[in-house]
Amino acid sequence: MNQTVYPVSAEWRQRAYVDAEAYARLYAQSLSDPEGFWREQAQRLDWIRPFTQVKDTSFDEADFGIRWFADGSLNIAANCLDRHLETQGDVPAILWAGDDPAESRTITYRELHAEVCRFANVLKAKGVRRGDRVTIYMPMIPEAAMAMLACARIGAIHSVVFAGFSPESLAGRVTDCDSSVIITADEGLRGGRKIPLKANVDEALGHCTACATVIVVRRTGGPVTMVPGRDHWYHELRESVPADCPAVEMGAEDPLFILYTSGSTGKPKGVLHTTGGYLLWAALTHHVVFDYKPGEIYWCAADIGWVTGHSYIVYGPLANGATTVMFEGVPTYPDFSRFWQVVDQFGVNIFYTAPTAIRALMREGDEWVRKASRSSLRLLGSVGEPINPEAWEWYYSVVGERRCPIMDTWWQTETGGHMITPLPGAIPLKPGSASRPFFGVQPQVVDPEGRVLEGAVEGNLVIADSWPGQMRTVWGDHERFFQTYFSTYPGKYFTGDGCRRDADGDYWITGRVDDVINVSGHRMGTAEVESALVAHAKVAEAAVVGMPHDIKGQGIYAYVTLNANEEGDDALRAELVRWVRHEIGPIATPDVIQFAPALPKTRSGKIMRRILRKIAEDAVDQLGDISTLADPGVVDHLVANRHRAI
Ligand code: 6R9
Numbered sequence: 001m002n003q004t005v006y007p008v009s010a011e012w013r014q015r016a017y018v019d020a021e022a023y024a025r026l027y028a029q030s031l032s033d034p035e036g037f038w039r040e041q042a043q044r045l046d047w048i049r050p051f052t053q054v055k056d057t058s059f060d061e062a063d064f065g066i067r068w069f070a071d072g073s074l075n076i077a078a079n080c081l082d083r084h085l086e087t088q089g090d091v092p093a094i095l096w097a098g099d100d101p102a103e104s105r106t107i108t109y110r111e112l113h114a115e116v117c118r119f120a121n122v123l124k125a126k127g128v129r130r131g132d133r134v135t136i137y138m139p140m141i142p143e144a145a146m147a148m149l150a151c152a153r154i155g156a157i158h159s160v161v162f163a164g165f166s167p168e169s170l171a172g173r174v175t176d177c178d179s180s181v182i183i184t185a186d187e188g189l190r191g192g193r194k195i196p197l198k199a200n201v202d203e204a205l206g207h208c209t210a211c212a213t214v215i216v217v218r219r220t221g222g223p224v225t226m227v228p229g230r231d232h233w234y235h236e237l238r239e240s241v242p243a244d245c246p247a248v249e250m251g252a253e254d255p256l257f258i259l260y261t262s263g264s265t266g267k268p269k270g271v272l273h274t275t276g277g278y279l280l281w282a283a284l285t286h287h288v289v290f291d292y293k294p295g296e297i298y299w300c301a302a303d304i305g306w307v308t309g310h311s312y313i314v315y316g317p318l319a320n321g322a323t324t325v326m327f328e329g330v331p332t333y334p335d336f337s338r339f340w341q342v343v344d345q346f347g348v349n350i351f352y353t354a355p356t357a358i359r360a361l362m363r364e365g366d367e368w369v370r371k372a373s374r375s376s377l378r379l380l381g382s383v384g385e386p387i388n389p390e391a392w393e394w395y396y397s398v399v400g401e402r403r404c405p406i407m408d409t410w411w412q413t414e415t416g417g418h419m420i421t422p423l424p425g426a427i428p429l430k431p432g433s434a435s436r437p438f439f440g441v442q443p444q445v446v447d448p449e450g451r452v453l454e455g456a457v458e459g460n461l462v463i464a465d466s467w468p469g470q471m472r473t474v475w476g477d478h479e480r481f482f483q484t485y486f487s488t489y490p491g492k493y494f495t496g497d498g499c500r501r502d503a504d505g506d507y508w509i510t511g512r513v514d515d516v517i518n519v520s521g522h523r524m525g526t527a528e529v530e531s532a533l534v535a536h537a538k539v540a541e542a543a544v545v546g547m548p549h550d551i552k553g554q555g556i557y558a559y560v561t562l563n564a565n566e567e568g569d570d571a572l573r574a575e576l577v578r579w580v581r582h583e584i585g586p587i588a589t590p591d592v593i594q595f596a597p598a599l600p601k602t603r604s605g606k607i608m609r610r611i612l613r614k615i616a617e618d619a620v621d622q623l624g625d626i627s628t629l630a631d632p633g634v635v636d637h638l639v640a641n642r643h644r645a646i
Contacts, residue, residue, distance in 0.1 A: 004389075006396075006429040012405060016291045016425020023426035023436075030439040037440065038468060042069060042280055044287075045319070046083050048249045049073040051276070057466035059491050064482055067253055068277035068468045075247035076256060076279050077120075077153035080318035081113040082247065089113075092323045094142050095297065097342045099189040099329035104345070107142055109321070112149075114243045119143075119150035121241035122234065126213045128181055130155030130248060133258065135179040135211070136304075137161045137170055137197060139188030140328040143217045143234070144304050145314050147183045152256060155248040159258040159270070162305025163188050163195060165585040167203035173260050175208040177270055177475050182211050183234075185219040191333040198224040198231075205230075252276025258475045259307055261413040262525035263484060264496070264514035270475030271307075271413050278416050279319055281469025285418040285438060286316030289407050290350045290379060291425065297376070299325035300352040301339065306522070307413040308383055312352060316417065331357050336364040340372030340399075352381035352407075354521040355391050359551050362394045369398050379424055381407045384521025385553045386509050392431035410434035410509050412495065413523075414485070416469025419443075420507050433506045440467045445501050450489040458500040460513055462492040515609070517546035517554045522587045529556060529590065532583035536576060538566045543599050543607050547592065547616035555591035557616035559599055559638070568595030592616070592643045598634045600626070611635060615642050 013019050018026065030037040035054045042051070051072025058064055084091075089110035096105040107115070128134060134156050138144035144160075151158040161173050174182065182205075188195035198216055202225065205211060214231045216224065226233075253274045260268040286292060298317055302308035317324040325346055331339050331353075339361070343351060361368065380400050382392070387408055396406055406429060409421040419441050420434040427435050437443050442464040445453045453459050470493070474481040488494040498510040512518060515526045526544040533542035541561040549555035560576065562568055573593045580588050600608045614623050620639050626632050 004431055008425060008428060012425045016423065018288055018423050018426050020426045023423055026439055031442060034440060041284055044283060045074060045280055046079050047072050047074045051252060055466070059466065059486050059493060061482070061490070064486065066466050066470055066472055069252040072252045072276055073249045074252065074276060075153065075250055076275055076315065077116055077149045078247040079279060080149060080315065081109060081116060084109045084321045085113060088321055093318060094145060095323060095325045095346050096142050097325065097327045097329070097345065099192065099333065101334065101341065105142060112146070115146050116149040116153060117245040118238045118241055118243055119146045120153040120245040122215065122237045123150055123156060123181065124154060125237065125241055126181060126215070128154065128156050132156045133159055133177045133179040135159045135161055135174050135182045137163060137182060137184045137201060138217070139163050139185050139195070139197065139219060140303060140326055141185065141217070141219055142326060145326065148314055153245060153247050155250050155254065157255045157258060160305055160310070161260070162303060163197055164587055166582055167200045168207065168583050169585055170200060171204040171207035172267065174204060175210050177258050178210050180211060181213045181215060183215045185217040186224045187220040187222040189220055189328060191330040194220060194222060250275050257310065259310065259413055262516055262523045262528060264516055264525060265527055268528070269480065271471045272473045272475050273416055274472050277468030277470070279315060281417040281467065282311040282316035283319035286312060287320050288423060289409060289418050289421050290381065292320055292322050292350065294321065296322070296349040297325065297346050298322050298350045299327070299348045301327055301357065311417045331361055336361055336368035337371045340369055340374055343374050343377060344372045347376040349376055350379045351377060352383065354384035355382055355387040356385065356520040356552055358391045358395050362391060363551070366398050374399065377404050379407065380404045381409060383409045385518045386511055387432060389431040405429055408434045414471045416471065430506055433508045435506045443507060444492065445499060446489055456501060456503040459498070461495045461497045461499040462489050463495065464492055517556065519554055519556060519587060520552040524556070524588055528584060529558065529580060529588055532580045532588065533558060533560060533576065535583065536579050538562055538572065541599060543609065543612055545609060545613045545616050549591065556588065557592045558590045559594050559596045559612055561596055561599060594641060594643060596638055598631065600634050600638070601630050602628055603630045615639060618642065
């Protein structure tokens with residue numbers, strides 16, 4: 001166990017918004033007087049109609065409901081753009097770094113405001129009204145952020161689908177929320193490779209009837225087929241609309257966006273976030289956790305297709321009038337120095353990325369980092385999965401030269417923003433620990449029966465009460481929302497994560513305790529990969545588990561039983577890998593496929609995943625009791641034919 005502690009430096013104690021004393025005081029107040037605390041914090045937003053109600057929430061089945069600032073109204077785009085124009089219209093809102101290092105763009109708040117208004121008018125001209133759903137399937141270009149803000153400006157609900165998802169996955173998401181419009185680009189560009197986004201949309205729309213209009217942003221100029229009447233070029237539509245568009249007054253509890261995320265069962269869920277509480281959470285956490293000061297350059301290297309991109313590339317930073325960097329490329333192209341070159345290019349002060357990227361770069365050696373000055377850096381962040389202490393130490397000493405505190409932020413699509421995280425001026429750092437709860441967050445560690453454990457313990461992580469940034473429902477399935485998050489431990493929000501709390505009260509997230517695996521910081525339901533596999537004509541049955549992976553954190557290990565008379569060889573393995581990539585997308589690529597004549601099952605027919613996990617981990621001496629299996633002999637075959645660590 002890593003016991004290193006890095007105390008808060010004198011410099012950080014001085015400069016930070018929140019020092020240790022303020023954290024203790026504000027955290028205590030946020031729990032003892034949530035109404036007063038959040039009434040005051042909410043003043044950082046511009047309200048059209050001020051709220052009188054603050055917190056109206058219950059996690060209990062009888063009166064279940066989550067509402068914050070419910071009688072207030074505001075507009076998110078106005079909060080992110082209009083209110084900054086007077087004082088900082090000429091300040092860059094977005095600094096964009098292209099995949100090709102020769103390409104970059106600077107977009108000021110004034111320019112972003114004008115373009116968002118145009119985009120909003122384009123959507124209106126295509127019939128989009130308040131409450132309508134708009135799917136955004138875009139590469140990392142400024143128009144993606146513009147499209148999101150344009151929706152927010154007119155009260156449409158955006159659903160961003162990560163551009164790495166397959167046409168099948170896109171179609172499922174378009175259909176589930178019944179989008180009337182898809183916004184896409186001709187092609188995306190990552191690591192020098194083109195991604196045929198428009199062609200993927202064409203294929204997706206072959207599978208569903210929901211969407212009537214496709215708006216295409218030109219990125220590469222690559223070839224696309226435009227369907228007359230359905231498909232339109234954005235650059236043409238924008239010529240015919242005015243550059244001003246009023247921001248619609250939205251209720252604090254009106255929907256802002258849907259974002260699909262994987263769970264332990266069934267199809268991905270449409271996580272719904274609303275307007276007031278979400279924006280407050282994104283803005284306040286961005287301000288306090290990153291200690292963002294006016295004029296600083298802030299870079300979150302996530303993709304807008306994930307919640308991290310929503311909250312910490314777009315909404316949080318822009319609500320705070322920050323300069324946010326948007327990066328189209330990948331950390332390894334044109335070479336392993338790219339991140340640090342962009343840091344120098346823009347003078348980045350705050351840099352936020354995922355452990356998987358840190359591990360991938362760490363492996364390539366320190367020279368790539370040292371090639372760049374990085375002297376502008378003053379704070380680093382980590383998100384998406386547990387960060388192993390070795391990667392933490394490398395990030396801290398090599399990238400940040402021991403002067404930049406690391407904010408290891410634990411949170412989820414469902415939580416809207418940071419939940420457990422250090423604060424740079426207040427909380428000592430322990431490599432691998434997300435440390436302390438943010439204001440208003442009440443973490444508890446429970447045992448499987450739901451008993452609350454005190455002191456230094458390990459168990460399942462729940463949150464005892466609501467916070468403003470919490471998701472409000474699963475799109476179209478409120479019952480599933482309640483069942484998924486509030487029924488396991490009645491009266492509490494269940495995170496799906498395990499955690500340990502140490503004697504100092506610091507939290508260490510140990511990873512998912514459900515059938516969700518975390519591949520390179522991306523959530524993947526094992527059930528999703530299994531259903532893709534069994535959809536293949538030669539597959540009878542499949543069971544998917546996570547396995548340890550040096551770079552990705554977890555890899556995907558699939559046990560596949562074939563139909564009678566099918567031969568499990570390398571050619572079929574390759575075919576199944578291609579098949580899963582086609583069904584879901586490259587992030588679901590199986591790392592190992594083991595053909596198995598049978599899977600270990602209980603006498604009632606349940607697959608014993610515990611055993612499959614142990615075999616995938618190569619921990620075959622820890623299989624435990626296998627005597628309850630219908631046919632214990634199955635295990636010997638699996639063990640003998642297992643794949644060793646990759
Ligand atoms: C923001 C985001 C959520 C899951 C979450 C947990 C894991 C995220 C983490 C972390 C340990 C951290 N996770 N941040 N685990 N330390 N700092 O990643 O959202 O894609 O919904 O994933 O990611 O397992 O439950 P999302």
